[in-house]
Amino acid sequence: MKKVRTQLMLCGGTGCHSTGTPAVREALEKEIEQQGLSEEVQVVETGCNGFCAVGPVMLVQPDGIFYQKLDPKDIPYLVEEHFLKGRPVKKFFYKEPDSKETIPGMNDIPFFAHQQLRVMRNKGLIDPEVIDDYIARDGYFGAAKALQEMTPEQIVEEVKTSQIRGRGGAGFPTGIKWEFASKSPGDVKYVLCNADEGDPGAFMDRSILEADPHAVVEGMIIAARAINAHKGYIYARTEYPLAIRRLNIAITQAKEYGLLGKDILGTGFDFEIEIYEGAGAFVCGEETALMRSIEGKRGMPRPRPPFPAHKGLWEKPTILNNVETLANIPQIILNGGSWYASVGTETSKGTKVFALSGDIYNIGLLEVPMGISLRTVIYDIGGGIPKKKKFKAVQLGGPSGGCIPEQHLDTPVDYEEITKVGAIMGSGGMIVMDENTCMVDMARFFMDFIQDESCGKCTPCREGTRRLLQILEKICDGKGEPSDLESLDKLSAIIKDSALCGLGLTAPNPVLSTLRYFRDEYEAHIYEKRCPAKRCAALLKFEVDPELCTKCGACFRHCPTEAVIWKKKEIAVIDKEKCIKCMTCFEKCKFGSIF
Amino acid sequence: MSNKIHPQHPDITVDMWEKIDETIAANRSKPGSVITVLRECQNVVNYLPVELIDYISQGLNLSSSDVFGVASFYSLFSFEPKGRHLIKVCMGTACYVKGIKEAIDRTCNTYQIKEGGTSEDRRFSLEAVRCLGACGLAPVAVVDQDIYGSISSSNILEILERYE
Numbered sequence: 001m002k003k004v005r006t007q008l009m010l011c012g013g014t015g016c017h018s019t020g021t022p023a024v025r026e027a028l029e030k031e032i033e034q035q036g037l038s039e040e041v042q043v044v045e046t047g048c049n050g051f052c053a054v055g056p057v058m059l060v061q062p063d064g065i066f067y068q069k070l071d072p073k074d075i076p077y078l079v080e081e082h083f084l085k086g087r088p089v090k091k092f093f094y095k096e097p098d099s100k101e102t103i104p105g106m107n108d109i110p111f112f113a114h115q116q117l118r119v120m121r122n123k124g125l126i127d128p129e130v131i132d133d134y135i136a137r138d139g140y141f142g143a144a145k146a147l148q149e150m151t152p153e154q155i156v157e158e159v160k161t162s163q164i165r166g167r168g169g170a171g172f173p174t175g176i177k178w179e180f181a182s183k184s185p186g187d188v189k190y191v192l193c194n195a196d197e198g199d200p201g202a203f204m205d206r207s208i209l210e211a212d213p214h215a216v217v218e219g220m221i222i223a224a225r226a227i228n229a230h231k232g233y234i235y236a237r238t239e240y241p242l243a244i245r246r247l248n249i250a251i252t253q254a255k256e257y258g259l260l261g262k263d264i265l266g267t268g269f270d271f272e273i274e275i276y277e278g279a280g281a282f283v284c285g286e287e288t289a290l291m292r293s294i295e296g297k298r299g300m301p302r303p304r305p306p307f308p309a310h311k312g313l314w315e316k317p318t319i320l321n322n323v324e325t326l327a328n329i330p331q332i333i334l335n336g337g338s339w340y341a342s343v344g345t346e347t348s349k350g351t352k353v354f355a356l357s358g359d360i361y362n363i364g365l366l367e368v369p370m371g372i373s374l375r376t377v378i379y380d381i382g383g384g385i386p387k388k389k390k391f392k393a394v395q396l397g398g399p400s401g402g403c404i405p406e407q408h409l410d411t412p413v414d415y416e417e418i419t420k421v422g423a424i425m426g427s428g429g430m431i432v433m434d435e436n437t438c439m440v441d442m443a444r445f446f447m448d449f450i451q452d453e454s455c456g457k458c459t460p461c462r463e464g465t466r467r468l469l470q471i472l473e474k475i476c477d478g479k480g481e482p483s484d485l486e487s488l489d490k491l492s493a494i495i496k497d498s499a500l501c502g503l504g505l506t507a508p509n510p511v512l513s514t515l516r517y518f519r520d521e522y523e524a525h526i527y528e529k530r531c532p533a534k535r536c537a538a539l540l541k542f543e544v545d546p547e548l549c550t551k552c553g554a555c556f557r558h559c560p561t562e563a564v565i566w567k568k569k570e571i572a573v574i575d576k577e578k579c580i581k582c583m584t585c586f587e588k589c590k591f592g593s594i595f
Numbered sequence: 596m597s598n599k600i601h602p603q604h605p606d607i608t609v610d611m612w613e614k615i616d617e618t619i620a621a622n623r624s625k626p627g628s629v630i631t632v633l634r635e636c637q638n639v640v641n642y643l644p645v646e647l648i649d650y651i652s653q654g655l656n657l658s659s660s661d662v663f664g665v666a667s668f669y670s671l672f673s674f675e676p677k678g679r680h681l682i683k684v685c686m687g688t689a690c691y692v693k694g695i696k697e698a699i700d701r702t703c704n705t706y707q708i709k710e711g712g713t714s715e716d717r718r719f720s721l722e723a724v725r726c727l728g729a730c731g732l733a734p735v736a737v738v739d740q741d742i743y744g745s746i747s748s749s750n751i752l753e754i755l756e757r758y759e
Contacts, residue, residue, distance in 0.1 A: 015731040018742035052731025200687035203728035238634070238671060239727060279630050279669035282725060296627030298668040314626075357689035357730030364731060395688060431688045431730075445691050449725070455668075558749055560701070580704065583697045584748050 005040040006083060009059040009124050013048025013210055014203075014242060015364075016055035020072065021045070024056050027075035032083070041083050047211020047246075049124040050365035051111055054094065059106055059124055066106035067092040097361050097383055111362045114381045116343070116369045118351045119327045123211040123365075128246050131253040134214040140259055142330030146222045147267045150333075155226040156182055159329065161337025163349040168194055168285070168322030169397065169426045170502065171348075171415045177319055180309035181227040184317035189229035191220050192313065192320040194290060195236040195243070198282040199398025200449065202429030204353040205323035207365050209236070209243035212327065213250035217273060219326030221259065222333055224271045227319060232273045235290050238280060247275055282399075282453035286501050287312075287320045289455065300455045301501035322427065324353055344370035348414045352428060356382050359389065359434040368413065375409040378432060389434040393517070397426025399446045399453075400506030402513030403439065422513040424506070438535035439518040440525050444472040446510035454503070461504030464495040468511060477538045480526035488515060534595065537581045541595060542574050548593035555585035555594065602646040606676065614639045615647070619654035629655060633666055642673045678713040678720035680758040683737040687726030695734035697748040699723065705752060719755070 008028065012021050025043060032041050049057050054068035065088050067078070074091070081087045093102040094109050103109050117123070126133035134140070146155050160175030181189065193216060197205040209216060220232045236244050251273050254260040262270050276294050283289045284299040291313045293299035312318025328350065332340045341349045348370040354377065357363045361383030368377060374394060378384070385391050393403040402423035404411065411417050415425050433442070451465040468491055471484050492508030499505045515522065524530045531539040544555075549571045556566035563578035564585060574585070574594075586594050601612045618635045622628035632651055637643050643666055652659040666672040684690075684699050699710070702721060706714045713720040729735050732744025736751065743754055 014729050018729060018732060018744065052729075055731065197728070198725060200691075200726035201689045201730055202726065203730060206728045239724065277631070277634065279634060279671040280725075281669050293630070294627055296629040296665065298664055300668075355730060357733060358692045363689075363733075398688075429688070431692060433692055437692055442692075445688070449686075453725075582701055582704070582748055584701075587694070587697065587747065588749070 004042040007061045008041065008043045009046045009061055010043055011049040011055060011057045011124060012045035013052065013207060015048065015052030016057060019055040021056045023072040024070045024075065027072040028079065031076050031079040035079055035084055037083055044127050046124045046126065047128045048207035048365060050120065050207070051362065052365070053361065053363040064106050065104050066094055066109060068094055110383065111364065111381055114368065114376065115366050116351055117367050118331060119208060119324055119353055120211065120367045128211055128213055129249050131214060131257060138334065139214055140218055142333040143218045143221045143259065144265055146225050146333050147265055147269055152182055152226050152228060155222060155333065158333060158337045162332045162340035164325065164328055164332065164340060165348065165415065166322055167324035167352070167427065169400070169424065171425060174321060174325055177309060178223065178226050180307070181317050181319045184310050186317050188316045189227050190313045190316060190318040191224045191227065191229045191232040192290070192318060193220055193232065193234040193323060193326055194285065194320055195234055195323050196278050196285045196290060197237060197427065198285045199427055199429045201355065201357055201431045202398060202427050203355045204365060204428045206240050206243050208323050208327050209240070210246055213246045214254070215327040215330060216323055217250050217254055219329035220273060221264070221271055222329050223319060223321065223326065225269060230270050230272065232271065233294055234273060234275045235294060236275055236277055238277045244275060244277065283455045283503050286503055290320065291318065300457045303500060345412060345414045347416055352413055354428045354430045356430050358431040359385055360432040361386055370414055371412045373410050373412055374404065377430070378409070382432065385432065385434050389436065392433045392435050392437055393439065395431040395433065397424035398429050399449050400424060400503065400509055401426045402509050403442070403517065405517045422516055436533050436535065438531055438533035439514045439521045440472065440475055441535050443510045443514045444469065444476055447472055450507045458500035458504060460495045460498040461500065461507055464491055465507050467491060468508065475522065475525045476536045478529045482526060484526060485522060537583060542576065542579050542581060543595060544572050544574060545593045545595055546571050548591050550591055554588040554590070558584050558588045560584060602650060604644055604646050606644060607640055607647065611639050619651065623655060629657065629662060629665055633672055637672060642676050675713065678717045680718065680739055681720050681722060682755070683722045683724045685727045685735040686723045687730060689730035690734035693733045694747065698734060698746050698751045701748040702751055702755065
């Protein structure tokens with residue numbers, strides 16, 4: 001590696017990429033060359049830095065200065081000031097949303113300060129397309145230790161000591177899963193990586209694959225050694241082209257270095273990895289469905305037992321682990337299981353990566369120790385709710401999860417505790433909703449997702465979720481009846497008892513958790529024909545409240561159908577004949593005068 | 596492979612048939628490769644006409660009902676031709692919370708498209724996709740290869756007007 005004075009770690013994750021990383025990179029390289037700094041300053045495109053909200057972002061090493069919202073046309077100024085004259089540019093520092101105070105150092109920014117990085121320890125520090133960068137940060141040392149110094153039993157034991165639980169959602173102890181598979185008789189076994197991250201609002205696995213693909217490859221090598229498998233598949237979402245590209249590069253490089261293929265590191269152990277692209281089916285995140293899909297069939301789950309550890313892919317013993325779980329493994333082997341278990345709560349050890357999004361300032365990816373409270377995550381790391389709006393609920397666990405309201409915000413991040421308040425840990429999507437979110441509409445949204453993705457194999461899920469959706473749609477359309485609440489309760493209970501797979505069994509959760517905490521909203525829709533959050537268009541009258549109207553005319557200017565009648569200094573009136581209920585006026589009115 | 600009789604289809608050219616034959620030949624002996632073949636063939640032709648599905652099933656030595664069963668299960672595969680420009684709107688939770696629904700309704704009304712459908716003049720196809728994983732930019736739409744963040748019912752039409 002070339003020695004340089006300064007490295008510019010420019011974020012090349014999907015978020016920053018689409019807000020302008022390529023143009024910024026080009027501008028940086030051009031300017032650095034023009035200033036004659038090519039020998040001293042090097043631009044490195046890294047994986048997702050995590051702070052997507054303020055992209056494109058860049059970290060200057062070794063100073064640790066963090067620049068945000070970079071614009072190609074300001075780059076010449078930035079290069080001249082900082083890298084030629086040594087004066088960091090305040091304009092691109094992070095600004096506190098409320099106090100407007102600027103913070104230059106990355107580790108002083110609250111978003112980063114509360115995090116504890118294990119899985120994401122390399123994020124923004126290495127070039128994910130260069131294996132040497134990964135090795136320089138102790139990469140593949142865990143695999144070397146596992147292959148050269150440890151027996152398969154010792155590997156399983158170490159993972160059991162760490163008490164790590166599957167990060168894909170259900171939280172099954174990884175070590176026990178491996179033990180089952182390692183004791184299963186058979187010469188042919190498989191290691192699978194589940195990178196079919198389907199939960200809407202979750203992008204942890206994508207970011208890990210983009211920022212540190214080698215960690216997943218290394219985790220798979222160790223897993224293969226533990227159960228004595230020689231073939232592995234990574235089942236990746238086709239919607240993640242960048243992640244797939246980087247994985248391919250990582251696998252090729254690992255092969256060149258003798259870390260994959262025949263006789264790895266001279267130990268006589270063989271292991272190969274193949275990437276299998278999914279084709280867009282949410283249910284394929286379920287383990288038995290995923291295996292069917294790799295076999296080239298319709299991705300439908302089957303009843304268990306037999307469990308995949310005995311009969312999985314092609315009827316052979318198989319282990320399936322989530323991306324984040326596998327990315328944890330190299331460090332567990334290298335530093336020991338008890339090191340890993342030193343962080344966390346009684347039943348949940350280690351750290352968890354969350355994708356924070358929705359109505360919150362600091363949208364992005366974060367890794368926190370288990371046991372931290374949701375309030376800390378949302379207010380200290382996430383920076384709270386923008387536009388001075390009130391917090392309403394946080395949704396955890398994707399479509400199978402639930403909404404947690406204000407009164408339970410002090411719940412710690414822990415598998416059992418989160419289940420107690422009616423959600424699940426899930427894979428790590430965390431969506432914050434402010435007071436303008438209608439919870440009935442939210443339940444309808446998730447049910448629409450689930451009934452669409454239901455594979456249709458078992459009746460409770462296929463028919464039940466469709467019926468739930470119909471009832472919710474009826475309520476949102478203002479046609480709800482008092483008996484609907486009872487039907488929702490009853491139907492949910494039946495689905496929960498009788499569906500075949502994880503998708504179906506948890507399908508009613510969004511309804512159950514909103515009914516539990518926001519029953520009053522359902523009642524307002526049904527009895528008063530009113531949507532308290534004003535999101536259900538059918539329940540809005542599209543009239544202007546003369547008391548609140550400031551006669552500004554914003555609604556008039558933006559109405560696409562000229563349905564708003566307004567003159568200067570006069571209160572606006574909406575012509576209901578012309579109104580198409582597109583909600584544009586509603587969004588544009590800053591004073592909430594349209595109801 | 597070239598001596599095989601290709602079914603007549605207006606949307607599939609000779610060059611395309613060649614690529615299709617190559618794909619089938621490369622994957623013929625691999626078990627479970629049908630999804631890969633369907634994907635690559637769809638990339639070539641842009642959608643999967645019935646004739647093509649029959650042809651693939653013969654090539655892979657599978658029954659055409661099996662291949663159709665797989666193709667209809669996964670949302671990636673389309674049996675209808677696509678428009679000149681593909682609009683993908685993200686229906687992930689974050690985008691939904693931030694108001695993508697209004698932008699979709701506006702698009703549907705203006706161009707007379709249904710979700711999952713194509714406009715009469717084949718200018719646009721509209722697809723609602725599950726989370727694109729770009730929640731930081733929510734609400735997100737992708738037109739062809741360009742990603743647009745923070746879209747709303749008021750700016751979506753301006754964006755779409757750039758695509759003829």
